[in-house]
Amino acid sequence: MNRKQRRRLQEAFFVGIMRTSLAGACLVLGTILAVITVRGVGALSWEMVSQPPESGFYLGGGGGILNAILGSLALATGATLLAMALAVPLALFMHTYLRSGRIANGIRLVLDVMWGIPSIVYGAFGFALMVFMGLRASLLAGVLTLALVVLPILARTFDEVLMMSPKDLREATLSLGATRLEYLGVLLRQALPGLITALLLAFGRGIGDAASVLFTAGYTDALPQSLTRPVASLPLAIFYQLSTPFPEVQARAYASALVLTILILVVSLLAQLSARRLGKHVIR
């Protein structure tokens, strides 16, 4: 085999590996979607997404999962916004005032460790804190705990986005006599599409997390009413319905999973659209 043939074979081999990986990822995702669609689409109805559960819902009674849909949206939105309020200034500070120094690297290490901690640990921490403060399970406690789960995701993803921002942007802005704070504004414009992606990742993780809200947000059949009352969430709704021995309730669990997937899909599409719109001036 000559050199030319060997190079062709190498390329064909590695392209083959990449195609197989792509097919594997698509197969896994496709199987999950197929299972929840096939098992859940029959149970999906307007009543299910537009009404809270009636008595006996988990035994096959009427009603729907509106409590869990609204609860999950409230928990994930609140946690993402709260985490954003901490993560964005933190990442911008690291890049403008600390840059690649030891302190910045130390903060990155802490965030990486926080990212790796299982969310049940955050749930236990939130629960211990609630007991210490004499609080009950509530939307507020759920949002605070979930914010801790998504904070490292948001901060580190945005941090990586800022790392990829062009180095010349700093010189171009500061050479006009801008302050470092004014430079932050320009940097934020450059990083806006990346920030939206980071928010999306955080929201996706937040809306799908069950362990951190299990003890802290509690569960209720009522619609979310106030920050101090318990709220339902979709992952827990799926868990409770799937735990019953009744096939029709189990089918609703799959329908709930389908609703959760559709919610994430809609949020992803909206985020992509806005990132494209806001990113038209970005320097590539």
Added chain:
Amino acid sequence: MTALSVRNLNVWYGDKHTLNDVSVEIPLRRITCIIGPSGCGKSTLLKALNRLLDLNDQVKVSGQVRLDDVNIYDPGVDVTEVRTRVGLLAQKPFPLPMSIFDNVAYGPRIHGRHNGKVHALVQEQLQAVGLWDEVADRLKAPATSLSVGQQQRLCLARTLSVEPEIVLCDESTASLDPISARGIEGLLCALKDKYTVVLVTHDIDQARRLADHVIFMWLGEVVESAPAGQFFGQPKEELTQAYLAREIG
């Protein structure tokens, strides 16, 4: 008349001594070209003139750069004021992530200098760099939609929009095609009635075309600094003679 006076300037990047006891005068409202081979410290000297070296944490500076008889490295000096008075046109055109209009309006806005007449100011600067007719109907378009040559003229308009006294140009035509490069050269020549221009270039022919004053650097030191006529006609130093004859470099 002197625009900037550099006295015993030393710059270190970490342990590397990049500028060694540099002392030169930059004449007022003239084009001063800093020439020399790659790595001789031309760009370091240029960026020392408006404290852009501060952006690199590894850099240490000693000595003085005097602007209006004030050392810009004195602790009490407002660095944003220095950079407003001493602007920079970089080697590669780098628009800000904004529209064409906002790129020029950004500087006056942050300094509060537009007096409510942003549009007129942007038009004036874009006309000054010969870009107005090409972009007047698409001011809201992204700056990156312009060609590279147009982007560099936009960056020059942005630099001029904050009304600097001195414009530093770091090989600002190096990444352009010959026609765009000549266009920028023409603009720099037109600027010297109003501004002091300091241009780093490795192109001896460009220095011959543009310079009123030349600083020749070699291994971090200034070998010769003289008016262009004298520098190119009767260079004093043997190293300068060899460099101009392209025997070294």
